[in-house]
Amino acid sequence: MGTYMMFAQRIENLTGSLVREILQVAQNPEIISFAGGLPAPEIMPLPDFSQAPTEIYQYGLSEGEPALRQIIAQQLKGIGLACEPGQVLVTSGSQQGIDLVAKLFVEPGTPVLVEAPTYLAATQVFRLFGAEFIECALDPQGISPEQLEQLIAEKRPAFAYLIPTFQNPTGFCYSEARRRDIAAILDEHGIPLVEDEPYRELNFTDIKHRPIAAQMKQAPWIYLGSFSKTTCPGLRIGYLACSPQLMPYFSRLKQATDLHSNRIAQWWLADFISNGAYLPHLQRLREYYAERCEAMEAALQRYFGTMASWHRPEGGLFFWLRLQQAIDTRMLLPEAIQMKVAFMPGEAFYANPVAKCGAMRLNFSRSTPEEIERGIKILARLVEQASETLAELAD
Amino acid sequence: MGTYMMFAQRIENLTGSLVREILQVAQNPEIISFAGGLPAPEIMPLPDFSQAPTEIYQYGLSEGEPALRQIIAQQLKGIGLACEPGQVLVTSGSQQGIDLVAKLFVEPGTPVLVEAPTYLAATQVFRLFGAEFIECALDPQGISPEQLEQLIAEKRPAFAYLIPTFQNPTGFCYSEARRRDIAAILDEHGIPLVEDEPYRELNFTDIKHRPIAAQMKQAPWIYLGSFSKTTCPGLRIGYLACSPQLMPYFSRLKQATDLHSNRIAQWWLADFISNGAYLPHLQRLREYYAERCEAMEAALQRYFGTMASWHRPEGGLFFWLRLQQAIDTRMLLPEAIQMKVAFMPGEAFYANPVAKCGAMRLNFSRSTPEEIERGIKILARLVEQASETLAELAD
Numbered sequence A, B: 001m002g003t004y005m006m007f008a009q010r011i012e013n014l015t016g017s018l019v020r021e022i023l024q025v026a027q028n029p030e031i032i033s034f035a036g037g038l039p040a041p042e043i044m045p046l047p048d049f050s051q052a053p054t055e056i057y058q059y060g061l062s063e064g065e066p067a068l069r070q071i072i073a074q075q076l077k078g079i080g081l082a083c084e085p086g087q088v089l090v091t092s093g094s095q096q097g098i099d100l101v102a103k104l105f106v107e108p109g110t111p112v113l114v115e116a117p118t119y120l121a122a123t124q125v126f127r128l129f130g131a132e133f134i135e136c137a138l139d140p141q142g143i144s145p146e147q148l149e150q151l152i153a154e155k156r157p158a159f160a161y162l163i164p165t166f167q168n169p170t171g172f173c174y175s176e177a178r179r180r181d182i183a184a185i186l187d188e189h190g191i192p193l194v195e196d197e198p199y200r201e202l203n204f205t206d207i208k209h210r211p212i213a214a215q216m217k218q219a220p221w222i223y224l225g226s227f228s229k230t231t232c233p234g235l236r237i238g239y240l241a242c243s244p245q246l247m248p249y250f251s252r253l254k255q256a257t258d259l260h261s262n263r264i265a266q267w268w269l270a271d272f273i274s275n276g277a278y279l280p281h282l283q284r285l286r287e288y289y290a291e292r293c294e295a296m297e298a299a300l301q302r303y304f305g306t307m308a309s310w311h312r313p314e315g316g317l318f319f320w321l322r323l324q325q326a327i328d329t330r331m332l333l334p335e336a337i338q339m340k341v342a343f344m345p346g347e348a349f350y351a352n353p354v355a356k357c358g359a360m361r362l363n364f365s366r367s368t369p370e371e372i373e374r375g376i377k378i379l380a381r382l383v384e385q386a387s388e389t390l391a392e393l394a395d
Helices: A009-013 A018-026 A066-078 A094-105 A120-128 A145-155 A176-189 A244-258 A263-274 A278-304 A329-338 A369-394 B009-013 B018-026 B066-078 B094-105 B120-128 B145-155 B176-189 B244-258 B263-274 B278-304 B329-338 B369-394
Strands: A088-091 A111-116 A132-139 A159-162 A193-196 A221-226 A238-242 A318-323 A359-363 B088-091 B111-116 B132-139 B159-162 B193-196 B221-226 B238-242 B318-323 B359-363
Touching (some): A018 A329, A066 A088, A066 A221, A066 A263, A088 A244, A094 A120, A094 A221, A094 A238, A111 A120, A120 A132, A120 B244, A132 A145, A238 A244, A244 B120, A263 A278, A278 A369, B018 B329, B066 B088, B066 B221, B066 B263, B088 B244, B094 B120, B094 B193, B094 B221, B094 B238, B111 B120, B111 B145, B132 B145, B145 B176, B238 B244, B263 B278, B278 B318, B278 B369, B329 B369
Parallel strands (some): A111 A132, A111 A159, A159 A193, A193 A221, B111 B132, B111 B159, B159 B193, B193 B221
Antiparallel strands (some): A318 A359, B088 B238, B221 B238, B318 B359
16 A cells, blocks of 8 residues: 555645745845845854853753743833733744744634734744634734724634734834724723734834733733844744733643753843843844834835835834835746845735735845845836836736 | 633643643652653763854754754664655754644544553643544553554554654663564555654663664654753754655744754754764763663662562663552652652553553653662552552452
């Protein structure tokens, strides 16, 4: 008898990742890559593990190192989220927080409310577990409270997954009013919130907005954070904080998933933050990225003036460029790569398939101001050519 | 409206872990713990990260560091498993390999063939995803090929999960004949094999047995390995190797789960192995654990002579003690802990519930020969008392 393979049904939802393929191409050092969301390597801190205690090499606790959990809880209190160390779980990157959320909530047919557009790798995980997506339109102030309320009434999602601060892919930052209204609606209907904030600390201006979770009084919440964007992604340390009643579930799910996260990286992060080096580093990082954001803003104004619109982000890693013509930007990608520039087509960021959204996500953290100038110029020429071709076809 | 929580159905299968609770108690340094499977900390290598290249702190490849994948493929070839680097995926501990296997194969009702007894934390993950367990009895030579063939005919499992070398919890090592017969049966029926071998390198005598996967010609195979038992578990690095056709699935599942594993730990392991330090370390470790195994054998002979039977392991971390009287050893645990000795009750290791299996798993790697002598003496007294109480009740 031949080979017999009985995969779980979810494997039908295991789609190839466009991002993965683009990122592999974009690793070519000759390419100016606006595609990924990679921190600039030259400004990363250089970890020193030489003072780590030897105990750190033994098995550890599923929830994470007590010192790091305490530091994270303090940080969260500092941004208004009442949170004790016992509500914090250290994860192997914030991607793992998404995997744990999917394990807790998602099975075939589970309705999940997401922004349109939203973080691609989150929808991939939710889809793998069988989620049906309910999309809520996003504008620079956030999702619309009215639409949220209507979608909850109609579809009753298991949870809402939102990225309110310097959203991926748009860079939008939810306004104070929207945060308050969304918290009230989720509370009223008892819908759990999954708030993903890997970019919060990359702010270029003063950001006073508390997390939405901080404004919720009744409904359960899960808050995901990461050290990948502010320190070293190769260490794979993120965290999940949650309402107290959810913690026993996440502890056990974490234990079943990988027992616990790498301890040496946890030790170093706790040391780096508590010895006072983290905040000055963060300040340098903000200035560094603000300069690149500024360079991209200038280049966009120079080359995309009338061809596109965008909202200048106040933090994070991305511009979301909306072209006047709603073309499918995936069509532009092969030629862009031939001309040594990579970007992420907007279509990839919608949980439910869209055609011709006419948008691009442009990362500014990884390229120098000169590369940004050069790359945006090339992209603008490509878009211009595509528009002319379309106009000719329409004639 | 009150709090609304719609968990996935799998959460009903998310049982509390007896092991977890026992291990927490056993962390008390006053307790002689035979409960866990922890390496002895005093013989762990002390990683030196000072020569790590700075690139290692950036995001990396989902499949793992190329240098480490190559080393693992070479090691596997050395034990007879034909395997290219492209068939190796570095995982965040071998526990994550089990999670990825569950994601690929297991949904509610999926039949999974396991040994009875087997590794507790594997059945927990498979159960979480909805597995139904088909148990195959285990003797010191391995599972019975006849029973395997019969169970395949009757129940057609999605895969067989086996731990052929120094099995957890029994310490048994499958014979050459059984390995060959099992490979032939799985091949004939095209049943995928998941072969979990975290203990293979902890051999006290010369072990020439190839993995079962190495003897398979047709059916797909997955081989799980770990560096946690031979180096530092706190680094959380294990691996999965598999038939080439399975690799694209595992790559994507890994990416969705945590993007990739900690790179600094991968770098150090590749360096530690390739600079020639690993093999001498392994030799010291084998001698160290062999001495403790010997001490436990002697103590068992001294104190458990007629009360129990056991099979002296030729490697790994555990003795599997079968009492003459089939009592539920969970009943002994509170008193044992009061007397400052911890062990793992045998009942915990059966995928389907059993009562009164009359067995204990005893770890010998973590305790000194003196502690082993003292702890086994206390356990023997407890078992003796329990037997007397049972005899009185029977009168």
